Structure formats: C-alpha cells, structure tokens
Amino acid sequence: MKSSGPTTSSAPPDASGTVALRLAAPVLLPCDPVCSVIRDGVVDVDADGRIAWVGRESDPGAPAPPAQVRRLDGVLLPGLVNAHCHTPMIVLRGLGGDLPLMRWLTEVMWPAEARLTGEDVRAGMLLGCLELLSAGVTTSVEMYFYADEVSEAVLEAGSRVVLTPGIISAPGWDRLGTWQQMLDGVSARIDSVGLLSGPGDRIELGYGPHAAYTLPTEALTATAAAARERGALLHIHLSETLGEDAALREVHGSVPRLLESLGVFGGRVLAAHAVHLDDEDVAILARHGAAVAHCPGSNAKLAAGIAPVAALRGAGVPVALGTDGPASSDDLDLLRQARLAGQLARLTSLDAAALTAAELLLLATRHGAAAIGRSDIGALEPGRWADLVHLRLDDPAFVGSADDASLLSNLVWAGGGRLVRDVWVAGDQVLSDGRSTRVDRAEALAGARAVAARLRT
Numbered sequence: 001m002k003s004s005g006p007t008t009s010s011a012p013p014d015a016s017g018t019v020a021l022r023l024a025a026p027v028l029l030p031c032d033p034v035c036s037v038i039r040d041g042v043v044d045v046d047a048d049g050r051i052a053w054v055g056r057e058s059d060p061g062a063p064a065p066p067a068q069v070r071r072l073d074g075v076l077l078p079g080l081v082n083a084h085c086h087t088p089m090i091v092l093r094g095l096g097g098d099l100p101l102m103r104w105l106t107e108v109m110w111p112a113e114a115r116l117t118g119e120d121v122r123a124g125m126l127l128g129c130l131e132l133l134s135a136g137v138t139t140s141v142e143m144y145f146y147a148d149e150v151s152e153a154v155l156e157a158g159s160r161v162v163l164t165p166g167i168i169s170a171p172g173w174d175r176l177g178t179w180q181q182m183l184d185g186v187s188a189r190i191d192s193v194g195l196l197s198g199p200g201d202r203i204e205l206g207y208g209p210h211a212a213y214t215l216p217t218e219a220l221t222a223t224a225a226a227a228r229e230r231g232a233l234l235h236i237h238l239s240e241t242l243g244e245d246a247a248l249r250e251v252h253g254s255v256p257r258l259l260e261s262l263g264v265f266g267g268r269v270l271a272a273h274a275v276h277l278d279d280e281d282v283a284i285l286a287r288h289g290a291a292v293a294h295c296p297g298s299n300a301k302l303a304a305g306i307a308p309v310a311a312l313r314g315a316g317v318p319v320a321l322g323t324d325g326p327a328s329s330d331d332l333d334l335l336r337q338a339r340l341a342g343q344l345a346r347l348t349s350l351d352a353a354a355l356t357a358a359e360l361l362l363l364a365t366r367h368g369a370a371a372i373g374r375s376d377i378g379a380l381e382p383g384r385w386a387d388l389v390h391l392r393l394d395d396p397a398f399v400g401s402a403d404d405a406s407l408l409s410n411l412v413w414a415g416g417g418r419l420v421r422d423v424w425v426a427g428d429q430v431l432s433d434g435r436s437t438r439v440d441r442a443e444a445l446a447g448a449r450a451v452a453a454r455l456r457t
C-alpha cells in the first residue's frame, strides 16, 4: 500500500511493561515473511493485549515466564483476516442461490435488505461474529449499513472489524438517504470517534462506496477525497462480473481506468473481487498501491470468474482473502477460501506450485493485514495486537506433521475452521474450546433465526 494504516495502531513492544500471560504451544506459526514453524514456542502478551515476545521456550534469550502460563496442546497462529465481507447478510443465506450477480442483487438481495432494520442487522452481525471467530477469523472488513448496530455486535462478541459503511445509489437504497448523506455520515462518524476506537482498537472505520456501477462518478471522486483526507480505507467492489459494468466499460474501457481518471486511487484502496482485469488494469492497481480482496468462493458460486491472482501478485499488488457475504459465498471459513484460492490458481496456471501452502496461509494472515494497511495485526510479532488462534492438532489432518512442510501442507490442504478451539483478540479470550466466552450462542442463533424467518414471509 502506498499509504500506511492508521498510525495510532502501532505501539512499542510491551508498552505496559508488564507481561500478563504466556501461551505455550507445541507448534507456533508466527506468520513471519518466510512462514516459519516454531516447535515448542511461546507468545507473551502484555497487560494492554499486545504481543511482548515470541520464540522458542528454550531460547536462552527468552524472558522469564510470567505468573500466568497457559499450556496449549495444538497450533498457535495469528487471527485470520477476512478482507471482504457483509456478515449481517447471514440472515439472507440460502436465498437466490442459483442466480448470477445482477439478478441475485436486484431480484433477491436488495428487496430483502429493504426490509432489514438496525436491530435485524445487529442480530445478523452478532451471530456472524460468532461464526467468524469459530473459523479463526478475528478481523473482518465489513461493508454494510447500520454502522452503530454492526459496531455494537462486534464489541459484544469481542471480535475486530474494519467497518466501511456502505455508500450506494441504487434502486431501493434511497430509504437510507442519498449517497451524499451516506458519505457525510461516514465522515462525521470518523471525525467524531477517530479511525480507531473501542477496547484494543477493535473498530476501524473506513468508507464503503459499493461499486462504480451503483454510484455516480462525482460520488466516487468525493468519497475518495474524503477517505484520503482522513487516511481511511476505501473499500469498493471492482470488476466482479463481466455484465455489471458493461456500460462503463464501453465508455471508459474498464472500471480501473475510470477510477484512475476520477482520482479515486492514491490513498488506501481495497478492491474486492477484481476478477475481470486486463494487463493495463493490473498495472493501474499496482502503480497506485491499491490492494485486492480475492474472494474465490463467492466468485465461483456466482459464476463471476477467477481473479488473476498470479498477475496481481507478480505486479506487486497486495492480495488478501475474503469470503464475501454469507449470502453469496456462503461459508465464512477463511481457511477453506485459502484452499480454494490455491486450487483455482493451480487450475488456471496448470502449475502445481502456484501458491504454496505457506503463501496461502500468509494470504489469510500477514498479507491480508498488509493489504488493508494494518501492521498491528496478522502476525505474531512484538508490538502487534495479541489476536491469536489455537487449532487442535488431534485431528486426522495432522497425522503426519512431524516435518514443517507437512504441517503447513496439512493445515492448508486438509484443515479448516473445524480445527479452531480457542481465540484471543487483543489478549482477551473470546472463544474457549469452541464456545464464545461473551455471547450465549443459542440466544444469538434464535435472534438471527427470527429475522431470517420474517424476511421469508
């Protein structure tokens, strides 16, 4: 990214001076640039919820253990980063399953979403946060409406969000105001609470202009200017299907060319999907430091196409992984998306080494964080937030994992969210042996079920 993330998110290691907790595990995956595997490793967490030290327990340089040492029996790795999602759409899961994007949006999703209240969105987000945490996803980049309710659900579940409230001008959406009002609402929110807020900086705000085909050009320019002015992430759907932007393509050649001519690039830009790109489009994204959220499951289900991940990465475009919303993907298991990304990359290139297991794990962690401009999450390194996931090793996937290459291979090619046991966000344990420590799952399920049932009447 040309622009780095919110500056207040970084802090010196062990800022509090106190190590509150040590987690020890037989396998540690810090998700450093070379995707190391550390056997018998420890992660020290300070009283502020940041990582203070990472390494082998037997390292002569290891600090003395704090009073509280928790011994785990599985794999410890950073919380996963889901770079494109509309989690409250969990209540719409199962609707319009066999339709292409534009019919799916205009005939099924938008009419159903027109009936959603803020409380409905809160119910969907709350259950969705539990689903994300259960899959090891600690951070999700969300484009949705009713920002207050989305934030409240995130804080209740204890997860982390980059919330980019939607800005759209499309049939039915004027009930939430004009695009200008939506844009001004996001700017006012950021100016009021700042880019980062909540315990452990759990909420980051950005802008979510829906797409070039659902907004007038002046809205795209104005939103980009507002985002750049505040150092905020601009999160937009880009070139997802061939049909959505046919009119724009005819006039401008492509949406990236249009966005460049409008001055949309230059700040922190995250393009979701980025499927239908030619060489010049890839070059445009690269020269402006724009990042891509690759959503292979959603693209497959909606028959959108396959993003040119190798070309993007080859050009230096930061690539992250996203599930997209649970109404189009429909699975929020990011490790499964990593596996699918690898499978599709290999199928399209006929190269069995395209995207290795290590590269795929980094896409879901370190590189995902970098793509959204965050250097304070996505890896186990001193100074970053202690967003941690503990996976069970007592699973058939890991029968042969004595060597490091097999362990990584087994995690990515045979693993998945089912392995997740415990999750911490900013040092707080939010999932314990698969159960939320904060939210009654049965109640959350009942709340979302009631919304889903009403939407189907």
Ligand SMILES: [Zn+2]
Residues within 6 Å of the ligand: 084, 085, 086, 237, 272, 324, 325
């Ligand atoms: Zn989307």
